[in-house]
Amino acid sequence: NGAIYAETGGDNNISISGNSTVNGAIYTTSAAGNNSIAVTDSTIIGEAGDSTLLSKFEDSYATNDNAADINALLDGKIIAMAAYGTQSSSIALSNSAITGDIAMVGDGTTASSTASLSLNDNTTLSGDIILADHSAATVSLSDSTVTGDIDATNEGNTAIVLSNATVDGSITTGAGDDNLTLANNSEVTGNVDGGAGTNSLSLDSGSSIDGSINNFDTINMAGNNNVDVNTIDDGTTLNLSLIHISEPTRLA
Secondary structure (H helix, E strand, O other): OOOEEEEEOOOEEEEEOOOOEEEOOEEEEEOOOOEEEEEEOOEEEOOOOOHHHHHHHHHHOOOOOOHHHHHHHHOOOOEEEEEEEOOEEEEEEEOOEEEOEEEEEOOOOOOOOEEEEEEEOOOEEEOOEEEEOOOEEEEEEEOOEEOOOEEEEEOOEEEEEEEOOEEOOOEEEOOOOOEEEEEOOOEEOOOEEOOOOOOEEEEOOOOEEOOOEEOOOEEEEEOOOEEOOOOEOOOOEEEEEOOEEOOOOOOO
């Protein structure tokens, strides 16, 4: 039992597998190297009240222009894993159960500061995903479920791909040019908001969004989609093929 905290100036690599259980958060921060967390066939349970390590993690990006906004997003969170770095940070989860929130933060200025998060093979996350201050971030969910929100409001260019996956919550991206793709019967039960920038949304046959769709310049829908929304923004380019749009919906 207990947390794992790696803080170096070089590369950090944390790997957990073999039906292991960690009753505590996993943190990795690097001032000049890459971060990697890989969890396979295991369970991670974030520790409520683990404020000392969260405060230490917040210190790592204290000089970021968006530090106060990121701290506000993390306030009250029960962290399961977190990564900060000036280079690339990756978290790869396979056939694992994660309880708590995932936070990935870059340095806000370096082009090489990127984030990659993947959930595969029936991974479940009971918590939110917070992405911030990278030049680019990717999130890939395959055959997995997130019970929580994906918040990238303070992020750069963001690509989120769901394949036979469910986000039981909302997805919000920020000022970058963002792409959201739902494929193979994927579902978002809440709202999706692309924020500023030039953003696109694509859904294939059987995929769905139950809430509202906002701030996407282009929406591509193919197959037998059922899009149940209150509004789609004026000026949105809609590329439609064999879809059903539930009332009330206003297209302009």
